[in-house]
Amino acid sequence: MPELVPFRPLRELKREMDRLWTEFFGKETLPEVFEAEWVPALDVSETQDAVIVRADVPGIDPNELEITVSGNTLTIRGEKKQEREEKGENFYRIERSYGSFVRSIQLPADVDTDKVEATYKNGVLKIVLPKKAEAKGKQIPVKVEK
Structure with missing residues (x-):
């Protein structure tokens, strides 16, 4: 049976994706579509x-x-x-x-x-x-x- 993964807020998900992209490409490349409301x-x-x-x-x-x-x-x-x-x-x-x-x-x-x-x-x-x-x-x- 697969393990359930707890829901992560979008900001936390974006930070994690930014970290992965930065490690891979050497710079942040994801657009800021998940930014919190300004x-x-x-x-x-x-x-x-x-x-x-x-x-x-x-x-x-x-x-x-x-x-x-x-x-x-x-x-x-x-x-x-x-x-x-x-x-x-x-x-x-x-x-x-x-x-x-x-x-x-x-x-x-x-x-x-x-x-x-x-x-x-x-x-x-x-x-x-x-x-x-x-x-x-x-x-x-x-x-x-x-």
Whole structure:
């Protein structure tokens, strides 16, 4: 009776195939068809007046990005379209990859959605979400009694 082999996730299978191809051919030659779904990396910081979110979205047309704030949740949607062309003496190859992403995060404070600003520069999307007045808090000075 044949032995049952446990299921391996596709990423693990691709790593193993890459290792075998690298050993045999001396370089990785398999296309990246088994790559995990891509989502942009995010940095979230908070100042006294705003929450600032930076998203790494290289190669994405800024006009293809959709940013929404609903309640305390910021959502960034977009689509990555990538084409890689390679020509050699005896070959020609073009690989295309397309995929949409959605990234949602809970905001650490209530924000004024009417004043949210988004800018894009060098593949980085920066979203500044000003806090509502009540979310900023009020600093109370300490009086020293004599």
